[in-house]
Amino acid sequence: MIYQRSSQLFAEAEKVIPGGVNSPVRAFKAVGGTPIFVKSAKGAYLYDEDGNRLIDYINSWGPMVLGHAFEPVVEAVVAKAKLGTSFGMPTELETQIAALAVSMVPNIDKIRFVNSGTEACMSAIRLARGYTKRDKIIKFAGCYHGHSDSFLIQAGSGAITFGSPNSPGVTEGTAKDTLLARYNDLENVATLIEANKNEIAAIIVEPVAGNMGCIPPQKGFLEGLRQLCTDNGIQLIFDEVMTGFRLAKGGVQELYGIQADIVCFGKVIGGGLPVGAFAARSEIMNHLAPLGPVYQAGTLSGNPLAMAAGLAMLQALNNDPAIFQRLEEKTAYLAAGIDRVLKANNVVFTINRVGSMISVHFDANPVVDFQSAAKGDNDTFKKFFHGLLQEGIYIAPSAYETWFITDALTYEDLDVTIQAINTVSKTF
Template sequence: MIYKRSSALFAEAQKVIPGGVNSPVRAFKAVGGDPIFVKEAKGAYLYDEDGNRLIDYINSWGPMILGHAHPPVVDAIIDKAKKGTSFGMPTEIETEIAELAVAMVPNIDKIRFVNSGTEACMSAVRLARGYTGRDKIIKFAGCYHGHSDSFLIQAGSGAVTFGSPNSPGVTKGTAQDTLLAKYNDLQNVESIIRSNKEEIACIIIEPVAGNMGCIPPVKGFLEGLRDLCNANKILLIFDEVMTGFRLAKGGAQELMKVNADIVTFGKVIGGGLPVGAFAARSEIMDYLAPLGPVYQAGTLSGNPLAMSAGLTMLTELNKKSEIFKSLADKTEYLHKGIASVLEEENIVHTINRIGSMISIHFDKDAVVDFDSAVKGDNETFKKFFHGMLDNGIYIAPSAFETWFITDALTYADLDITIAAVKKVAKTL
């Protein structure tokens, strides 16, 4: 394929934007080459500035669960924009989407909207600290909860890609209050809790890790965390920025049948516009200002365009629960097709999948945590990425990212993708 215009646009962008991108993983540094500049998208397809059509497997990193430019969402945004784009005052639609979200998700009574997943996770931890009166948090190596200082300790995804999992600018004091645990290792978490008695405010976790590839929890892991939190008066935070309203109507809590104390959302809940949210039972949420002492605010929080897009998206997902089975079936079909091709070509690999999240790891061993994720053959991934791109398939430009499936994909699209994998596999 030809990417002359994308390359020219990237050269221009680098003059005025650090690295030429507004989020590091977009820069293609992990895979080499220049990033693709998108002109427009529709359904399951991206159309770049050079006129190429690409089947999309990142879907804006998750929110386009029903496809790009989904007509009801677009119409809702247009209708709302005609009435004003921001007021800095309460609007009825904020209550409408809050009521729907609370009805869809188990174990939450109240929700507050913010502007990003980072902001949601940052606010959730602050709330947990204020509620418990404790300072320390446990996070897991390879889990990414946004770029707030507390989370940039072995953060997975972009942090691993760019070789600086402990970012300059994070103070030693902040780092000392973040205790690092091993994903899917309950004994490791127990030992950390024993060494920090009555100091830990919360455990924050991606219930399905999505920033070291897709890594589901092993049997009993989330249940064990719930028990540990109960026994030690620690709040359990599920970062459902990726999994919320994607794995099920009620997200990972519903699918895994494990309740968190605080849940964070993003991506799907905004219908593709910048939105985050965090939610909990009333007794926890009422610690937030203006009711309680924990301060959190945002000028654009509850933005009417974002609320309109999110409400339309959630309404459709709530009414059509069969979408989640359709997504899972398509992802399973893709998994089996790719696995069959890679096995036929004797390509060493492991595929992880849950619901509509999937990732390919070029390693023979099971990928269950950060250490096993980074063992994958990155050089093979680079060749695979560019081979797929040359065949009209756009996957995440990093070995440490999940693919997100959209229901707009047809089985014909999946067959084209599997055929592309077969063609690329012969070159690996």
């Protein structure tokens, strides 16, 4: 494929944007080469500035459950834009989407909308600290909850990709209040709690990790976290920015039948527009201003365009009970096909999958946490990434990212993808 126009655009971008990108993982630093500049997208496909068509497996990092330019979402945004793009005042639309979200997700009474997943997780931590009157939090190595200072302590995704998990600019004072645990290791979490008795406000976790590849919770892990939190007066925060409204209508709480105290959302809840949200039972949410002392605010929170997109998306998911089964079946079909062709070509690999999240790790051993994810053969991944790109398949340009399946993918698209992987894996 020819990427002449993309290369020209990247050179121009580097002159005025740090690294030429507005989010680091887009820069292709982990895989080499020049980023692809997108011109448009529709359904399961991206169309770049050089006229190439790519089958898309990142789907804007998750929100495009029903495909790009999903007509009800587009129509809702266009109609709302004609009435004004921002007011800084309440609108009926905010209440409508809030009521729908609360009805879809178990164990939440109230929800507050913000502008990003980072903001949602940051606000959830502040709320948990205000509610418990404690300072420390536990997070897990390899889990990414946005770029707020509290979370850039061995974060996943882009932070790992660039070898700087402890970011400069994060103060020692902030870092000391963030305790780092191993994902899928309850004993490690219990030890941290015991060593910091009555000091921990919250445990925040990606209940299905997506920022070190897709890593499922092992049997008993989430249940154990719930019990440890209950026994020690700690708030359990599920970061469902990726998984919310994607793995099930009610997210991971529904999928595994486990109740969190606070849940963070993003991605899907905005239909692809910049949105985040956090939600909990009334007794917790009522600690937020203007009802309570925990301050959180945002001029563009509840932006009418984002609310219109999110409402259209949630309505579509809520009105289509079979959507999550279709996504499950398509992802299982893809996983089986990848497994078949990689084995036929004697490639060493492991596939992880939960619902419509999937990742391929080039290591023979189970990938259950950051340490095991980091053992994957990155040189093979680079060949895999660029080989698929030449075959018209776009996956995340980092071995530490999950793929996201969209319902817009056809089985023909999946077969094309499997055949492309077969072709590429013969070159390893």
